[in-house]
Amino acid sequence: MRWMSAAGGGLALRRRGCLHGYVRARRGRKMPEFKEIERDWRSARAIHLPGMLLAAVPGFADAIADALQIMRRVRSGESCLDILDEPRYRQRLLPDFEMLAAVHSGHDPQELEKIAFDAVKSGELFAEDIWLKVSRLSFHEQDASIRFRFSYGMEMFKAQEDDPLRERLAAELAERVFPECGIVSEHAELTRLLHALLGFAPAFVERIIYSNAPEGGAQFHQDVEQGHHGVLYAQLYGRTAWLALPRDALLREMTAFVRDELAASGLAADEQWELRWLCAHPEALIAQLEAEDQGVVERLLNQTPAFTRRLVTRGWGRVLQPGDVLLLPQHAVDACCWHAVFCLDDEPGHALSFALARLVA
Numbered sequence: 636m637r638w639m640s641a642a643g644g645g646l647a648l649r650r651r652g653c654l655h656g657y658v659r660a661r662r663g664r665k666m667p668e669f670k671e672i673e674r675d676w677r678s679a680r681a682i683h684l685p686g687m688l689l690a691a692v693p694g695f696a697d698a699i700a701d702a703l704q705i706m707r708r709v710r711s712g713e714s715c716l717d718i719l720d721e722p723r724y725r726q727r728l729l730p731d732f733e734m735l736a737a738v739h740s741g742h743d744p745q746e747l748e749k750i751a752f753d754a755v756k757s758g759e760l761f762a763e764d765i766w767l768k769v770s771r772l773s774f775h776e777q778d779a780s781i782r783f784r785f786s787y788g789m790e791m792f793k794a795q796e797d798d799p800l801r802e803r804l805a806a807e808l809a810e811r812v813f814p815e816c817g818i819v820s821e822h823a824e825l826t827r828l829l830h831a832l833l834g835f836a837p838a839f840v841e842r843i844i845y846s847n848a849p850e851g852g853a854q855f856h857q858d859v860e861q862g863h864h865g866v867l868y869a870q871l872y873g874r875t876a877w878l879a880l881p882r883d884a885l886l887r888e889m890t891a892f893v894r895d896e897l898a899a900s901g902l903a904a905d906e907q908w909e910l911r912w913l914c915a916h917p918e919a920l921i922a923q924l925e926a927e928d929q930g931v932v933e934r935l936l937n938q939t940p941a942f943t944r945r946l947v948t949r950g951w952g953r954v955l956q957p958g959d960v961l962l963l964p965q966h967a968v969d970a971c972c973w974h975a976v977f978c979l980d981d982e983p984g985h986a987l988s989f990a991l992a993r994l995v996a
């Protein structure tokens with residue numbers, strides 16, 4: 636990804652009311668060699684596999700178009716449960732999943748709807764409390780980004796449940812509602828590559844279907860979770876821009892920015908003072924980065940165009956186009972790939988995000 640001017644045909648990097656600048660995809664995108672993929676995976680760098688899924692997209696074109704319709708209808712205020720209850724969608728579920736009522740988790744203000752399902756086998760209840768949750772990604776009024784997350788059991792205490800059967804069933808449910816999940820799960824070459832990289836054939840779990848919309852995307856975060864080795868993101872429709880780098884590199888970039896570029900950053904004097912103090916105390920900087928409320932670090936990471944520009948010019952940016960895959964290693968809190976996402980189009984897109992897990996039957 637290159638930093639550009641608007642006049643030079645750059646695409647706006649805009650999120651939640653903040654224009655960060657303009658970028659363009661680099662020309663001549665190539666599939667990396669396996670040894671390069673392996674090296675980057677170990678060092679928690681993002682791995683871009685441009686066009687990996689492109690040949691498979693036509694086979695899933697109807698499912699992708701259908702998903703875009705579901706997303707459009709949910710955005711316009713229709714209930715996802717009512718949509719999935721229509722015969723054409725209900726037949727995707729039956730006889731293996733039974734859709735129950737909408738439930739409310741009560742603790743998540745971004746939740747639009749949460750729908751519970753039972754898994755059924757030979758007419759008998761097989762597993763329960765598998766769910767699909769539809770959420771907004773922010774409260775910014777111009778950001779219409781939504782996501783559909785498939786999981787099971789107690790949301791807040793999932794690590795304690797560790798139920799491979801329901802984990803698999805939640806993944807299967809995602810594939811029934813959004814058959815285009817198969818573009819990843821049935822992709823022989825991608826599956827082989829992941830097997831070689833991880834040393835086992837990963838299950839694609841904790842599936843999320845993302846629809847990033849103009850002004851939307853994700854702020855900087857990591858996705859480290861027990862039992863998950865990383866995240867696979869597949870762009871199916873529309874384009875997204877990513878900033879993605881290992882935590883160590885992010886800390887180094889923050890510190891160098893604060894040392895060299897802070898004066899022209901546009902940050903207030905008290906924010907500059909606080910950032911200087913944090914960068915002089917690396918343990919405190921790490922604690923602030925990992926905190927729920929990141930305070931001034933959140934400002935620097937997500938609302939400081941000069942810092943975004945630094946990351947792009949230092950080579951940490953990627954533009955994802957339909958058919959592209961991005962692998963985000965998540966080995967441990969201190970060895971993971973932090974990432975932030977921007978929507979590059981003037982209409983919402985469609986993408987898949989799967990965690991890579993080793994499931995024991």
Ligand SMILES: [Fe+2]
Nearest residue numbers: 856857858974
């Ligand atoms: Fe993520």
